[in-house]
Amino acid sequence: MAVSLFVAGCGSQASTADAMPPAEVSVAEVVSRDVQPWDEFTGRVSAVESVELRPRVSGYVERVAFDEGQEVAKGDLLFVIDQRRYRAELARAEADLARARSEAQLARTQDARAQSLVEAKAISREEFESRRASRSQAEAAVRAAEAAVANARLDLQFTEVRAPISGRAGRALVTAGNLAQADATVLTTLVSLDPVHVYFEADEQTWQRYNAQAGEKRAVEDNAVRVGLAGESGYPHAGKVDFVDNQVDAGTGTIRARAVVANPDRLLTPGLFARVQLQGRDSHRALLVDDKAVLTDQDRKYVYVLGEGNTAMRKDVRLGREIGDLREVADGLEPGDKVVVHGVQKIFFPGMPVAPTTVEMGAPPAPPQVASAESGAEPAGPAGGSQ
Template identity: 35%
Template sequence: MKQTTTWIVVTLAGFWGLAGCGDKKEQQQQQAPPPTPVSVYAASRQNASYYDELPATITAVNEVEIRPQVAGYITGIFFTEGQRVRKGQKLYTIDQQQYQAGLDQAVANLNAAKANLVRAQKDADRYHTLAQQDAVARQLVDNADATLASAQQQVAAAQANVRSVSTNLRYATIFAPFDGTIGFSQVKLGTAVSTGQTILNTISSDNPIAADIAVDESQIMRFTRMPKNTGGRGDSTLMLVLPDGSLYPYAGKVGLIDRAVDPQTGTLRVRLFFPNPDYALKAGLTVNVRIRNQTPGPQLVIPYRAVVEQMSEYFVYVVGDSSRAVQKKITLGARLADKVIVKDGLLDSDKVITEGTQKLRDGAPIRVVTTGDTTKQKPL
């Protein structure tokens, strides 16, 4: 009777043990997450062009402050503020009465000096004729020659004075030194101005116009080697991005490179020239210069949305064996619109996961839904 009871207990224990193992295995199957649906891109190499952007300031190629070269009162203003002016166009006049009177007096003094010269010349000729006949003392001849020389010097001085006063009279009318746009007048009619002190206005040339950028010393050779024929229509090597985000329609070219690097900032100023036929660019405008870069060979390119950033490091998930996600650390290069160059960490054969990365972890099961590469749709 005792043996029979023991067998029943063992049998029941085995039965419950087998039932427990089955429940545990079923729970594990229920807890295992299903494969995550993902989209993948086949990394590929291609010749990639990308753009750097540097802040720039629009600068006039020529700009001058107009200052008077004579003193007086403004008697005329002959332009419209903010409009274009032509070289030689009359801009201002300063009261000319005093300078005209000075010129008239200088001319009169010149005429008097010339009359004295004529008289001294005749006296000298007469005394020389008498001296040849021994009819006059030699001292009188010498005095006549000295008077003649003095009269000649007085004429020369009077002529110089006429030129000086004429210059002042000419400076009383101010003309535009070159074609450009004139600003707001700093003086009004009747304003008293001082020689070389008062700023009347400012004129700046505007076609072509310049954009100044500060280039890091490591990039200097890039600009010195830039082809001189850049800037033609259709060229996109140097472009301007305007403050509203739009792209300026005309390309630029390298115009001037400063003589030395700034030792405090380690940068060099480079001046770019841009056509400005519509005068849309104004001096002082803050813009960005977009500089196209051509990579030296085919680069490995992937969609930027595939990149995961963690603690200032960059990773991607790729399709591994047994349809599982494998995390790889990568080194990024330049951005190419919605794509990015990968310098290190990926192989050409890697299939990069672009959608569903937020739900992934290293080794997680995946299910590929869509595939493609950086140029066209292609099955894996």
């Protein structure tokens, strides 16, 4: 009787397994195409130009002429230092220049008169040479007075502190009424906004690989880069490498590189963390699959491919870089393999029968089919279960 019950139970399980409908899945053929590799790094956004604005003359700040944090153009007025002292210095220098010019005119007149008198032998040669020297001294005094006027006028101009570059101004570190010392007091900071630099560091092996690919050119010279911020998806900002350091840091084993990136929308603020992709020089043939098709078994990655008789066969794979919306498979698949991309959760064991629907690799899943009310049929539940 025990043997009879066991045989009856096995028959019941076999009939249940035979009655299980194949799992409906979407399969796509592995994509095989030439790809351009991109290496990923982390970096920081930095301003191309950064200025600590200091006054060139000393004095009390009379006015702050900008809004803190605003974008300013080169030459815009930012601070005004008390000008009264410098206006007085300019007036004194101009008066000294007028006196020097008057004395020079008198010296030229006396020299011309001495020239005619010495020819008539009415004065001595010594007196003639003395008047000629007085004329030269007066003309030199005029030039010195002109230089003093130019210097005083320059100091007066320096009382108006203007932006040396276009960019965004920081907060005013010195406000009206405070003393600003020439070449010492920092008034504010300015950073340029467009374009910006993105600094990142590459390890030794990556650097050597790019060096080997470069040939006669410098490694990563003018290589394209793509940049994404921490809160962005993908890499929406494009640029190129314009500088590589001249030595590897012995402490970290990395070398610093710099990319220049356009920033017309001002999203790249100096100091932000950046995700950087650097384009390699060599292209190669690669097999690509949708990331949704890749499953994890402890430390191994695998996919299900369509086998003989529409069964799901497991294949372990080794993954490579992300190529757009797809993932490179370095090992484990062959061209022509059809990979299960949608419905992998319905496959419970290798060799399980499936009902495949062919789609394009990377295409979204098809909407579920709902049975019509006229047929009275109920939608099927998950494979191997009941609703």
